[in-house]
Amino acid sequence: MRAAEDGHVASMRVLLDRGADPEAKDKNRNTALIMASHNGHVEAMALLLDRGADLEAKNKDGSTALIWAARYGSVEAVALLLDRGADLEAKDNAGKAAMDWVKAEHLKALVLQILENAGRARERERARRAEALAAKQAELEEAQARCAEALAAKQAEMEGALAAKQAELDAQADAAQAYRTATVAAMAALEARVKQLEDLAQLL
Known part of the structure; x- marks a missing residue:
């Protein structure tokens, strides 16, 4: 937990490799991801997410990592969490979502980041669909080849x-002809x- 709060990625990696639980919580129910997002330690957050940390885990105040990142002004942390699919509509116990906590001086940068993330998400979705289509086409062509092969064999x-x-x-x-x-x-x-x-009979 302390390593995540301080952004000590090397120490975190060692601890996780030794079986540390990325979902462990402190007395305030803060996870390592929430603590890292509070201080904007993006690399530490990425490591935790890669190791299966819950993106939507909440502390005792109902705050998610995204809400804390927005509340404490870490635009890069917000960008990472949104890029990983964090729920922008999640609310804390006070009924506030991440955008409700964003300070005015960070709003423009955050909006631009959200738009950029949305564009990347669309690109990923297009790429995913293109890949799925290519896989389906390859599957169809393989089935046609098997069918043609079976037909030729038959x-x-x-x-x-x-x-x-x-x-x-x-x-x-x-x-029959010989017969x-x-x-x-x-x-x-x-x-x-x-x-x-x-x-002979006539001769006789």
């Missing part, structure tokens, strides 16, 4: 079966034999 199988059946029919036709030829030859031989017998 066609080859059918053509192979058809060729085998045709060969079988051709063999049967050849056998007919043999039958005609046998009949001719039989007729010749009968003729010989008839001729």
